[in-house]
Structures are given as structure tokens and as C-alpha cells.
Amino acid sequence: MIDKTLQNFDISKFQANLINWYHANKRDLPWRKDQDPYKVWVSEIMLQQTKVDTVIPYFQRFITKYPTLQDLADADQQDVLKTWEGLGYYSRARNLQNAVREVVSAYGSKVPANPKDLGALKGVGPYTKGAILSIAFNQPEPAVDGNVMRVLSRVLKIEDDIAQPKVKKDFERYTKNIISDDDPSAFNQGIMELGALVCTPKSPMCMLCPVQEQCRAFEDGVEQKLPIKSKAKKQKTIPYVALLIRNEKNEYIIEKRSETGLLANMWQFPMVPIDEIGMDHIENWVDMEYGIQVDLGNNLGKLKHVFSHIIWQLDIIEATTESEKVIDKRVKLVDKNRLADYPFPVSHQKMMKYMREE
DNA sequence: AAGGCGGGGCC
DNA sequence: GGCCCAGCCTT
Structure with a gap:
């Protein structure tokens, strides 16, 4: 047959x-x-x-x-x-x-x-x-x-x-x-x-x-x-404010992503879904989410990151905090020189290039 | 069957 | 910008 x-x-x-x-x-x-x-x-x-x-x-x-x-x-x-x-x-x-x-x-x-x-x-x-x-x-x-x-x-x-x-x-x-x-x-x-x-x-x-x-x-x-192949549908763009939050000891706030879904169990800098939160409520959101008080600083630049199904539009903003400890298990304050110990997606590796030298 | 799931290289 | 890449999982 x-x-x-x-x-x-x-x-x-x-x-x-x-x-x-x-x-x-x-x-x-x-x-x-x-x-x-x-x-x-x-x-x-x-x-x-x-x-x-x-x-x-x-x-x-x-x-x-x-x-x-x-x-x-x-x-x-x-x-x-x-x-x-x-x-x-x-x-x-x-x-x-x-x-x-x-x-x-x-x-x-x-x-x-x-x-x-x-x-x-x-x-x-x-x-x-x-x-x-x-x-x-x-x-x-x-x-x-x-x-x-x-x-x-x-x-x-x-x-x-x-x-x-x-x-x-x-x-x-x-x-x-x-x-x-x-x-x-x-x-x-x-x-x-x-x-x-x-x-x-x-x-x-x-x-x-x-x-x-x-x-x-x-x-x-x-x-x-050939071959004949139908087209994939276009990705939707999602805007975020991504925060490089540091304290006086030059430690940065990072968080572990959810154990399911996109970039599961990878680490990242805080990302504020700005469509939901609004530019005026960033500090408040950070306080709610991570339990730390921050002062927003300069806008450092923009990053566009394309995935198969979505596009991240990141506005990178620096911020400072006086905190030296965080409670949440999935959140850490990590010395700048130790960030390389953690797995980061490429988008956030690119963000590290915006960190101030010192 | 359709959509979520990364990133890079090519045109 | 769109397309492709030694695909799989979940719904």
C-alpha cells in the first residue's frame, strides 16, 4: 500500500x-x-x-x-x-x-x-x-x-x-x-x-x-x-518601563520570573507594564510589588525586543533606593559584579549596558 | 487546529 | 519590516 x-x-x-x-x-x-x-x-x-x-x-x-x-x-x-x-x-x-x-x-x-x-x-x-x-x-x-x-x-x-x-x-x-x-x-x-x-x-x-x-x-x-506556507500573524507590541534600581552599595534589584510561561525561571530587572500602571504610579507600583521605596532618575534609553509572538518596547529608567534587604523569595539585591551568576534573557543583558560605571 | 514559546541572521 | 530556522507543549 x-x-x-x-x-x-x-x-x-x-x-x-x-x-x-x-x-x-x-x-x-x-x-x-x-x-x-x-x-x-x-x-x-x-x-x-x-x-x-x-x-x-x-x-x-x-x-x-x-x-x-x-x-x-x-x-x-x-x-x-x-x-x-x-x-x-x-x-x-x-x-x-x-x-x-x-x-x-x-x-x-x-x-x-x-x-x-x-x-x-x-x-x-x-x-x-x-x-x-x-x-x-x-x-x-x-x-x-x-x-x-x-x-x-x-x-x-x-x-x-x-x-x-x-x-x-x-x-x-x-x-x-x-x-x-x-x-x-x-x-x-x-x-x-x-x-x-x-x-x-x-x-x-x-x-x-x-x-x-x-x-x-x-x-x-x-x-x-515551494513549499507553500501560510503566514504567521503579526506580533503585538507591549510597552514597559524597565527599572535599573541600585542602592548605595551598587547592588541592583532583580527578580526571578514565574516558573511557567515566557522566560520561565529566568531573572530580570523590574518591568512595569505601563499600559496598566501609568507613568505617574511607577514608584507606588514598585512599593506594592517589591516592598521598596525608590526615587526615579534619568531616562537612559529605549530597547525594542522581538519575540516570536510579542514585541517588548522597553523604556529604561534608572532609580535609587535606600533598601539593603528585600523580603520576597523571588527578588534579590545583587552586587553589580555578581549579576553574571544569574541567567538573564538577552533583552535584559542588553539593559546591563546602560548601567552606570563605578 | 491554533497559539505560546527566543533569538539571530537573512533579505 | 518579514521570513526562516534539525519543534514541542498546552488548550
Whole structure:
């Protein structure tokens, strides 16, 4: 039983061309030095929605710091977030550590090599599950990501909207039918590598493509129009006054964000949602929120920070306080030179550049 | 099915 | 500015 889409598609030739090309052209990446399931796992989590060039230094530092499952399981979550700082999508780090602890306690520190147990781990979805099973355990499981959908939408000339969940399932079905049983690792990585290096979103280099002969989009001259993808809706801008509050000892007020939602468990400088509070009630709000009295100072500048779904517009204002202690568990007065011990989102790292020197 | 969830690099 | 990136989770 085979999909209509795959009729007249030369699967063996596609596999051979792709895999030969991959072995000859694959990049020398740090997570390709061995097949350690733990390292494959870490790399796949980091690579979610993140480019290879961005991941490389993070992967190196992470593995140096946590060489084994046990090391990561034993680590402090704040320490893990600090190591992840700047990489984004911080729930990946929290879920990874939770899942690693699960593997240590429930599976004797062996990454489960079957779809059911592996896919049940926190943060391991359909793609990551297939990637680990194929790359670390050489099992012929599909690993469909954006690259795979782009490459296959062109090769098979599929004009469905790849933003729709059901369409991704179609691609998983196609991949099950065309994946190589001899070298599923090279097959999956080969399609992704092809998507990253040749079959790129814009201006694909079809003249260099090992499967050009099998590509229906190229044959019809429509490769630039594929894949079809519906547009994401625009982000809403939220204005804040962000406060750099210091005392005479050059300590700054920081707070730990909620343990759920945006930037969970990361630290930040106080942010006043100005649409709700109003410019005239900032000191009052700070008193209510943190139990400290402040004097507002100069306006230091503006920062715009773009997320996937919202935009922060930050007005940075300096302030002073005479407090030397705070009560709240999630709020701290921290010496300027110790701020680097805490995980901050990039937006607030940028704020630190506005702090006065002394 | 749709929306929340980061950040950087490209055009 | 918009788009894309080796996606997953929650609702």
C-alpha cells in the first residue's frame, strides 16, 4: 500500500543519490563525532528552531559542563539555564533536564531505544524521537522537520500548506515509505543537510543537487514557489518601563520570573507594564510589588525586543533606593559584579549596558 | 487546529 | 519590516 504521490517515484535512486551525496558532503559538526545517544539528544533539542552555527558553541560548552546523563541529572536548574542563556526557548533546557532525570531513574541511565518510551520523555516530540532513533540507534524512523518538508515538497511537488499539522503527518508517511533501511541515519541527516546547504528556502542551488533528476518541482520549474506556507500573524507590541534600581552599595534589584510561561525561571530587572500602571504610579507600583521605596532618575534609553509572538518596547529608567534587604523569595539585591551568576534573557543583558560605571 | 514559546541572521 | 530556522507543549 503506497501513496499515490509516490507512484513513479524512483525510491532506490533517490536513496542512493542522497546518501552518497551526504557521505561526501556532510559538515564536520561536533555532534557527529560519535553516536552517543545523550549527545545526539542534546544536539537535537538545541537544533529545534535554531541554526547550526548558533548551536555549535552552546553544544560545546554544554557537553563540556555536562559530559554525561548523570552530570546533567545532578545539575542545578539555574546552572543549566545559565548554560542555555541566549539560546532561547528555555523550556527546552528545563524539559531536557527533567527527561534526563527520568532516564537516569527509570531506565538505568540508558536512553530508551524505542518510539514509545522515547517519545514519552519531556520535550521529545515526533521529530526529535525519529532523529534520535535513526541517528543514535540506526532505526528507520522518519524525522520530519522544516528541511524535510521543504525538500520533499519540491522533490514530490506537494502544494499543501506545510503550516498545517495534518500536512506534516503526510510527510511523515511519505518518509516512512522512502527512508533507507540500510542507512536511515544518513538518509535522515542527508535530507536535512541537503535542505540546509542546497535546497535552501530562497534561491536553491539546483545545479548542485544530487537528486535534481528526481525533483518534480525542478522539472516543472516551480522550485522557488515551494513549499507553500501560510503566514504567521503579526506580533503585538507591549510597552514597559524597565527599572535599573541600585542602592548605595551598587547592588541592583532583580527578580526571578514565574516558573511557567515566557522566560520561565529566568531573572530580570523590574518591568512595569505601563499600559496598566501609568507613568505617574511607577514608584507606588514598585512599593506594592517589591516592598521598596525608590526615587526615579534619568531616562537612559529605549530597547525594542522581538519575540516570536510579542514585541517588548522597553523604556529604561534608572532609580535609587535606600533598601539593603528585600523580603520576597523571588527578588534579590545583587552586587553589580555578581549579576553574571544569574541567567538573564538577552533583552535584559542588553539593559546591563546602560548601567552606570563605578 | 491554533497559539505560546527566543533569538539571530537573512533579505 | 518579514521570513526562516534539525519543534514541542498546552488548550
